[in-house]
Amino acid sequence: MNWEPGKPLITQSERFIIRSLSAKDAGPIYTSWWNDAEIQKGFNFKPRGWDQQRAAQHIETFDNRKKFHLGIFEKQTKKIIGFFAIWPNYTKKVALTNICIGDKAWWGKGVTLEVRARLLPFIFNTLGMEKVEGEIHGRNLPSIYNYKAMGFTPEAVVREHLISPFGGRVDAYHFGLLKEEWLEMRKAGKL
Ligand SMILES: CC(C)(COP(=O)(O)OP(=O)(O)OC[C@H]1O[C@@H](n2cnc3c(N)ncnc32)[C@H](O)[C@@H]1OP(=O)(O)O)[C@@H](O)C(=O)NCCC(=O)NCCS
Structure with a gap:
């Protein structure tokens, strides 16, 4: 995979180019996602009210070493x-x-x-991680199904761990995948 610490990552899956975003990628489409109620609900946020400059600032906080923000681009278009x-x-x-x-x-x-499966080798082999985890709020059903479909273990329900922007508190769900589990799944042709 074409990457060295601090430099942009670029790779591809079957249908997508996956690459580090830079400030100039903060166009109207990318920015609109931060202001979309349905998308932000998935992140347990209300729409952020960002303009393109604010979205570009967000992208610039990712350094391709300790934090990666990778755009998913459809290959054809x-x-x-x-x-x-x-x-x-x-x-x-x-x-x-x-x-x-x-x-x-x-x-x-x-x-x-597709995208997560493509990035797991980068995370485990290139970055040297031994575990990948995801934290989501307990009402994010598509994410829960996706983690389970990829063999992640539901490790914990952390009760009322997050403040809901819509009032009250919500549980946080933790999913985890160990490197050995990933290797086993690869060996079995599952990932
Ligand atoms: C979360 C997100 C990435 C999921 O998109 P996706 O991968 O296309 O997910 P899908 O719509 O295919 O849903 C995944 C699975 O959950 C199931 N599912 C989705 N909503 C469901 C619901 N309300 N009840 C039951 N099952 C549901 C789908 O049927 C699918 O199962 P399948 O693969 O067996 O058909 C997308 O909705 C998104 O970007 N949301 C906003 C941001 C977000 O929430 N990110 C995740 C937080 S880390």
Whole structure:
């Protein structure tokens, strides 16, 4: 995979180019996802009210070393359809990840499974992580199904761990995949 610490990552899956975003990628489409109520609800946020400059500032906080913000681009049209973020912790060797498919026409089409499967070798082999984890709020059903479909273990329900922007508190669900489990699944041809 074409990457060295601090430099942009670029790779591809069957249908997508996956590459580090830069400030100039903060166009109207990318920015609109931060202001979309349905998408932000998935992240347990209300629409952020960001303009393109604010969205570009967000992208610039990712350094391609300790934080990765990767755009998902459809190969044929070169159009951005979502992003995948990775936060590796080099001390614990555990990486936290999340995904957004901003273009809703791509929901239900296996993007999450394809992109996550492509990035797991980067996370485990290149970054040297020994575990990948995801934290989601307990009402994010598509994410729960996706983690389970990829063999992640539901490790914990952390009760009322998050403040809901809609009032009250919500549970956080933790999913985890160990490197050995991933290797086993690969050996069995499952990933
Ligand atoms: C979360 C997100 C990435 C999922 O998109 P996706 O990968 O296309 O997910 P799908 O719509 O295919 O749903 C995944 C699975 O959950 C199931 N599912 C979705 N909503 C469901 C519901 N309300 N009840 C039961 N099952 C549901 C789907 O049927 C699908 O199962 P299948 O693969 O067996 O058919 C996308 O909705 C998104 O970007 N949301 C906004 C941001 C977000 O929430 N990110 C995740 C937080 S880290």
